[in-house]
Amino acid sequence: MRRALFIYNPIAGNRRVPRELDKIVERFQKNNIFLEIYRISKENEELKTIIKDSKHDMIIASGGDGTLGTISKIIINEKINKPFATLGTGTCNNFTHNIGMPEDLFESIDVISKGKTAKVDVGIVNDKYVFLSSLAGGIFVEASFNADLDLKQKIGPFAYYFKAMSEVANIKSYDIEIRTKEKLYKEKAHLVVVLNGTHLGNFSNVLSKSTIDISDGEMELILVKESNPIELANLFFSILKNENKINSDKIIVLKGNEFDIYCDETINISIDGEKGPSLPMNVKVLEKAIEIFIP
Structure with missing residues (x-):
């Protein structure tokens, strides 16, 4: 079974993820992916260390564009060589739309489970903000x-x-x-x-x-x-x-x-x-x- 670090923002969008967390875990497990779960809060000082020290096969983030951007910044700055899965559960979800992820949360989980990846561009501002x-x-x-x-x-x-x-x-x-x-x-x-x-x-x-x-x-x-x-x-x-x-x-x-x-x-x-x-x-x-x- 593949292992994933699952990071979610509980207040993103309509707060669907906290309400359906058990169903999300179940869907990933049916697709042979075991989740270790981290809940984002106002204070996330340990998040960089958790991502950096992760022994998982992949990193999965659920939230809006701001949440996904924050986690991608850590992955890039820390040179973490692991694929990044994105579940757009915020208000607009521009990035997941840009890469063609399905609107449906559980269909997106199935996409991640199939394991197809690609490398994409990111922007960096003043050599600091991603x-x-x-x-x-x-x-x-x-x-x-x-x-x-x-x-x-x-x-x-x-x-x-x-x-x-x-x-x-x-x-x-x-x-x-x-x-x-x-x-x-x-x-x-x-x-x-x-x-x-x-x-x-x-x-x-x-x-x-x-x-x-x-x-x-x-x-x-x-x-x-x-x-x-x-x-x-x-x-x-x-x-x-x-x-x-x-x-x-x-x-x-x-x-x-x-x-x-x-x-x-x-x-x-x-x-x-x-x-x-x-x-x-x-x-x-x-x-x-x-x-x-x-x-």
Whole structure:
């Protein structure tokens, strides 16, 4: 029987995992995987040591993008050579959507049990902070921090939409400067995003799947240029309806393996949905940095 360290966030999403933990253990055991279970809490000082000293065949994490990002950072920084399994049980689950994991929790367990893996890219900020799916700065980012927890558990990602739309009437733009290896870009913009995949805040069509490869050593940087409230709301709803608006003249898309981002003003920064450091920052792509289970 294979052995796995199973790490779960008990308050992620609708808190389904704590309620169905016995069924989860049963499903893994039926698939010949024995779990040693670790419950994430506010204080997790011993988590790095537990992961580093693990004698298990694999590490499995259950939670939202922030939880998965935290554990992947430990795996990468500590150079742990074990496959990483992800169960997206948070509100948006952008990373598990990007790698094609099923929506159903128990179907995802079956995928993990089949043992197919691949190496994927991750982003690293200032040579310190790791992200699996996205980094974002500007408007709407604060909405992800302030969305009501009870509302998120009841209606999922729509809690973010409602909170974000309440900010449209008070939109603010920033003088943002982007440096790549080839060029310097200066724009008055509302939002800057570095994206590893096609999903952002549960928007599934931010970029066309046919053009995205999360193992190619590059990511996409998206700038939403200064717009009036009506233009911004129309852009927001077009993406919500899965209409690909990436060709809008209000959007700039850059592709590369390193970006330097500057702004003289304070901007809220989100890394996989969690609060990040202040600008300026350097963002690099670590190509095929982590081995994960995939369908």
